Amino acid sequence: MKNKILLLAVATVLSIYTYVEVSAETVTTEFELKVVKAKGSHLRARTNEVVSMVMAKRFVDAEKLANALRKNYEAEFSTHLRQFSFPSQVEFDEFRKSTKLKFEWVDWGYKECLQMLAFIQSERRDFPAALNTLKEIERIAPVSAGTVIEIGYVLNQLGMPDKGLAAYQKARALSLKYKSQRSFHAIALRGIGFSLIDLKRLDEAERTFRESLEVEPMNQVALSELAYIQGIRNPK
Numbered sequence: 001m002k003n004k005i006l007l008l009a010v011a012t013v014l015s016i017y018t019y020v021e022v023s024a025e026t027v028t029t030e031f032e033l034k035v036v037k038a039k040g041s042h043l044r045a046r047t048n049e050v051v052s053m054v055m056a057k058r059f060v061d062a063e064k065l066a067n068a069l070r071k072n073y074e075a076e077f078s079t080h081l082r083q084f085s086f087p088s089q090v091e092f093d094e095f096r097k098s099t100k101l102k103f104e105w106v107d108w109g110y111k112e113c114l115q116m117l118a119f120i121q122s123e124r125r126d127f128p129a130a131l132n133t134l135k136e137i138e139r140i141a142p143v144s145a146g147t148v149i150e151i152g153y154v155l156n157q158l159g160m161p162d163k164g165l166a167a168y169q170k171a172r173a174l175s176l177k178y179k180s181q182r183s184f185h186a187i188a189l190r191g192i193g194f195s196l197i198d199l200k201r202l203d204e205a206e207r208t209f210r211e212s213l214e215v216e217p218m219n220q221v222a223l224s225e226l227a228y229i230q231g232i233r234n235p236k
Helices: 002-022 041-055 059-074 089-097 108-123 127-140 145-157 161-177 179-198 202-215 220-233
Strands: 026-029 032-037 082-086 103-107
Touching (some): 041 103, 059 108, 082 089, 082 127, 089 179, 108 145, 145 179, 179 202
16 A cells, blocks of 8 residues: 555645635745735646646656756746745735745645655656655645655655654654644654554554544555555465
């Protein structure tokens, strides 16, 4: 079941994308007194096309469009500012209060564009490339639980379940801190469970999968992993 977690994360992207589309598009920063739009907000609909292509497994078309869109987004970046991407005004304001960096808000579609590229790289089993892309996303999208979930998945695939566990735990914390990331909570818990199985910490894994069922009752992935744990404990 472990190889399904990336697809589940991508599916969740679609479920929250409507929320992202109606989020506030204008911000007022301490560096600019005028109201401005998030950079690249006009490209969001095209990014939504990339997500739909990935869900339809049209990976070649999706990669081509995503790479083109990435260049379009980055062409709008200010060279004298850092770039960060947020799904809504709420996360932007919270992050702005926690940093002294001068930065501009880049539309969440940029983050999703990169995340689709990382997903395609993972589908090709090019996990080192996917990890590099995901680390780049983590830098520009500090509130993204979905990105950190995928980092955990890739680290597990690279045989580093201890680091994968830490990533999933960070994703869970993000899902609880930010309302827009709440839909990733159960996925993060299942990721923690997967890592704990790889680390042979079965009791903790079982508790974590049961906790995930409190968030998403009757989830078939969690139920299957609980059955798998019982099979390890009681081999026939």
